[in-house]
Amino acid sequence: MKTKDLAYIALFAAIVAVLGLLPPVPVPGIPVPITAQTLGVMLAGSVLGARRGGLALLAFLAVVAVGLPVLSGGRGGLGVFVGPSAGYLYSWPIAAFVIGLLTQLFWRRYNLAWALVANLIGGLLVIYAIGIPFTSLYADIPLWTSFTGAFAFIPGDVVKAVAASLVAVAVHKAYPVIDLPTRRATAG
Amino acid sequence: MQSLYVPGTTHVHRAPAGVKLAVLALLGLALFATARLVVVAAAFVLVLAAGLLWARLPRRALLSQVRPVWIWLVALFGFHLLVTGPLVGAVAVLRLLTLVIAAAVVTATTRVTALVAVIEWLTSPLRVFGVRPGRIGLVIAMTLRFIPLVADRAARIREAQAARGADRVRPAMVVPLLVQVLRMATTVGEALDARGAGDVTARRPGRRAAVDSVRTT
Known part of the structure; x- marks a missing residue:
């Protein structure tokens, strides 16, 4: 991994942090607000690819753990890693990695449709598949209740996936950072 | 969000960073382990005293961190008022504020x-798994530096678009911002390589110099 890659990782960790500075939208009855930060998760995977995207989110979590209140709503510190919604936090690096993996897979024919597939699978499926059971186990509530609680976020997350895909496709054209296929071809 | 460090020579300033972080982590765990208002209120007063009196920080250094949480605190209290009761709400709000x-x-x-x-x-x-701690430190130092930078660039692009009559944030506005900051990150990476950050971190002696070159304090 080159120093440039480290800079990209740090950049997307910072982007997720800045997205957290936007005021969150609280949903009545659910202790987790709708935030723009998963948008950053999707962008990190879509723009940087699997390894760097996942590491960017790990770097972000490290910055949160150090005590900087960069999680949406000004949360931060080690307390957020032990709450009932911590599963969602833990899912972010994995989600970014999965999105990056799919993006690399689709890279040669990357367009809005493929970007959407990657972001919906990684940004919704993966995050919910980790976050929902975690909350259910942690708070000792039935899986179904935890699932219906998360239901309120799905429309917002779909909107974010569409937005992230639009941006990712444009960045893919304007300033592509993933360059595995061509590099590998010339090196081989 | 500028560099948050406030220079000083108090005991709090001079305490080892590891100790301060350990105390912070323990405080977080302790606050979530208790639901008693008296304990949380005591912790709140202690932390406030440590910041204002012991570390002699200006009030705005703490206020600027509390301000973004404000809406969230009100919403949290409102939620508890409706669902669980004012006492639980007060504990939840005070706990967050203290942290x-x-x-x-x-x-x-x-x-x-x-x-x-x-x-x-x-x-x-x-290190056994091939991870180089120096590079992790470098990434985190760069992240801390990039946060105010990205926020600043975002504000500038928003203003520029608003001046042209755009009133809402649209995906099309985010693209120039991303391209701009990606280009900046590329430059930073190349600059670090030019100064030898790439190999020096791998060995050892000049490692600190690489981190210092991007420090924010």
Whole structure:
């Protein structure tokens, strides 16, 4: 991994942090607000690819753990890693990695449709598949209740996936950072 | 969001960063382990005293950290008022406020380089897996530096678009911002390579110099 890659990782960790500075939208009855930060998760995977995207989110979590209140709503510190919604936090690096993996897979024919597939699978499926059971186990509530609680976020997350895909496709054209296929071809 | 460090020479400033972070972590765990208002209120007063009197921080250093949480605190209290009751709400709000202020005290009294050194120390056992702690420290130092930078660029692009009559944020506005900051990150990476950050971090002696060149304090 080159120093440039480290800079990209740090950049997307910072982007997720800045997205957290936007005021969150609280949903009545659910202790987790709708935030723009998963948008950053999707962008990190879509723009940087699997390894760097996942590491960017790990770097972000490290910055949160150090005590900087960069999680949406000004949360931060080690307390957020032990709450009932911590599963969602833990899912972010994995989600970014999965999105990056799919993006690399689709890279040669990357367009809005493929970007959407990657972001919906990684940004919704993966995050919910980790976050929902975690909350259910942690708070000792039935899986179904935890699932219906998360239901309120799905429309917002779909909107974010569409937005992230639009941006990712444009960045893919304007300033592509993933360059595995061509590099590998010339090196081989 | 500028550099949050407030220079000083108090005991809090001079305490080792590792100790401060350990105290912060323990405080977080303790606050979530208790639901008693008296305990949380006592912790709140102690943390506030540590920040304002012991570390002699200006009030705005702490207030600036509390302000973004404000809406969230009100919403949290409102939620508890409706669902569980005012006492639980007060505990939840005070707990969050205490943690945010405690984190602000640590951040304001600790140089970023010192915080990064702690993370490097914590990740040094990972060396067995081929992880280089120096590079982790470098990434975190760069992240801390990039946060105000990205926020600033975002504000500038929003203003520029607003001046042209755009009233809402649309995906099309985010693209120039991303391209701009990606280009900047590329430059930073190349600049670090030119200064030898690429190999020096791998060996050892000049490692600190690489981190210092991007420090924010």
